[in-house]
Amino acid sequence: MSDEQGFSRWISGRAMECPTHLNEDRHHSGRRFARRVYLPRVIGLATGFFCVASVLVMQPLSGWWWLLLVANGFVWPHLAWQVADRAPDPTRAEIRNLLIDSCMGGVWIAVMGLNALPSALIVAMMGMNNMGCGGVKLFLYGLLLLICACTLTLGLIHIPLNLETMPSQVWICLPMLIVYPMYYGLVSYRTAVKLSEHKRRLMQLSTRDGMTGVYNRRHWEHLLHGEYDNCQRYQRSATLLLIDIDHFKSINDNFGHDVGDEAILAITEHLQLILRITDVVGRFGGDEFGVIMSGTSQESAIQAMVRVCEQLNTFRLPRAPQVVLRVSVGVAQFDRRMTSYREWLKAADLALYKAKNSGRGRIEAAA
Ligand SMILES: Nc1nc2c(ncn2[C@@H]2O[C@H](COP(=O)(O)OP(=O)(O)OP(=O)(O)O)[C@@H](O)[C@H]2O)c(=O)[nH]1
Structure with missing residues (x-):
């Protein structure tokens, strides 16, 4: 009362x-x-x-x-x-x-x-x-x-x-x-x-993205910060992935925003169903996603992401069956020499940029 x-x-x-x-x-x-x-x-x-x-x-x-x-x-x-x-x-x-x-x-x-x-x-x-x-x-x-x-x-x-x-x-x-x-x-x-x-x-x-229900960027970054601290303190391994849908703008332009939204939801579902339940999926906004894979090496993270891409290859959007959803992925494994979680994020972002510039539809690891 x-x-x-x-x-x-x-x-x-x-x-x-x-x-x-x-x-x-x-x-x-x-x-x-x-x-x-x-x-x-x-x-x-x-x-x-x-x-x-x-x-x-x-x-x-x-x-x-x-x-x-x-x-x-x-x-x-x-x-x-x-x-x-x-x-x-x-x-x-x-x-x-x-x-x-x-x-x-x-x-x-x-x-x-x-x-x-x-x-x-x-x-x-x-x-x-x-x-x-x-x-x-x-x-x-x-x-x-x-x-x-x-x-x-x-x-x-x-x-x-x-x-x-x-x-x-x-x-x-x-x-x-x-x-x-x-x-x-x-x-x-x-x-x-x-x-x-x-x-x-x-x-x-x-904490959640309104459309997909996965974590929003602010909360996801907060969880990434926590993961970074844990990795530093307990010498654990973790891998970070940034995922961006290729030519998403053209899906929107050619089929409308509703179909664009369906594509975003389809990518979310694939990430949630194929990756481990412990992997932390977040939507960065627009057509970009982030995944934190705790206790996972870079090689294992790439293998998991290859499985997601294979499934996406066979998946078709009900209202635009001619579209094949492809993504570019930047991968960065935690490195003790990193001075902040932002540096970790930057490494994954650079790897994503490399994947986009090398022709898209690729998974690139940070140097
Ligand atoms: N349908 C839909 N579109 C969105 C949403 N949020 C952002 N967009 C659109 O997503 C597009 C993002 O396109 P970009 O990532 O810049 O470009 P792209 O076409 O994916 O090109 P690359 O990433 O270089 O392959 C923009 O046209 C935004 O307007 C959303 O929630 N729903």
């Missing part, structure tokens, strides 16, 4: 600085936030009604207090949701609602004459809500409001103190004591599951 950002925006009043699409996003996430608070509030205030009512029956109070208690317990949760849902800034409206909850909590503590168990329960539930929704800041604001509202009410209506909780009142407080924290835990668990799913998707977006 955490929305600390929303709370800090509310506190600093920076809401209107965002561009329109960000404001729309914020509006949606504000509504989701209000929605997440809605059911816990319905349950918390309904169970809380009985706690307060069990003490109120012993107090010499007018019927108006009972009306207010019913309204707070059963009408306010729905009103609060409607207000937040329709507000231009739902997060701000929901934070305001939470602070109203704290205020009302203070009022009920006073009206109960500070009866120990229900008062402690109200402070704990408000604290849990405010801490969960806006962190320490909202918790402190809520607590301050609760204390002020309690003191003010005590001063206004001169209620006799009634600190002791009777056994029957303990029983009536049990549902709030048990049900509310359990439900709150469930909501927090669901939020954590959603967050981890979002994190996984973000991770996927930031």
Whole structure:
């Protein structure tokens, strides 16, 4: 239920600085936030009604207090949701609602004459809500409001103190004591599951190439950096390959970009199916790919790539069967004398350049 950002925006009043699409996003996430608070509030205030009512029956109070208690317990949760849902800034409206909850909590503590168990329960539930929704800041604001509202009410209506909780009142407080924290835990668990799913998707977006699903250039280079460090530290061998489709521009020009995309996907599939699962395939962008073969000598890497080229020779694109996909490949084995992974990459790039200049459709090793 955490929305600390929303709370800090509310506190600093920076809401209107965002561009329109960000404001729309914020509006949606504000509504989701209000929605997440809605059911816990319905349950918390309904169970809380009985706690307060069990003490109120012993107090010499007018019927108006009972009306207010019913309204707070059963009408306010729905009103609060409607207000937040329709507000231009739902997060701000929901934070305001939470602070109203704290205020009302203070009022009920006073009206109960500070009866120990229900008062402690109200402070704990408000604290849990405010801490969960806006962190320490909202918790402190809520607590301050609760204390002020309690003191003010005590001063206004001169209620006799009634600190002791009777056994029957303990029983009536049990549902709030048990049900509310359990439900709150469930909501927090669901939020954590959603967050981890979002994190996984973000991770996927930031490391994978959108079209082929293999690693994008940035992440692939990051993995290459790691491989370089490992090879240096543990004297391991590894070979790097850069692969570029030959005359790819003419496939695009003659058959259209859709067929060009199919060619890129076909090369990706061949690399993934024929090479080892441990070989790290990345798309450099356009028609260029990179492969890191960990623990593999240059000769073995070339043999593996020859198998890929042989398969490509027999493969035909469904929408352009006359096209034979050919690739040029630059191969560079790790060398301890290299001073950085970039030097390794440069060696493979030079070998690829050589393959292109020597007539394409070739595999060239770095000098
Ligand atoms: N269909 C498609 N084309 C792309 C994509 N990304 C880049 N291209 C095109 O790929 C072509 C890259 O061509 P180059 O590598 O420069 O040249 P080439 O025709 O392959 O020539 P050589 O590499 O020298 O054999 C350009 O025309 C780009 O517009 C893509 O995702 N899909």
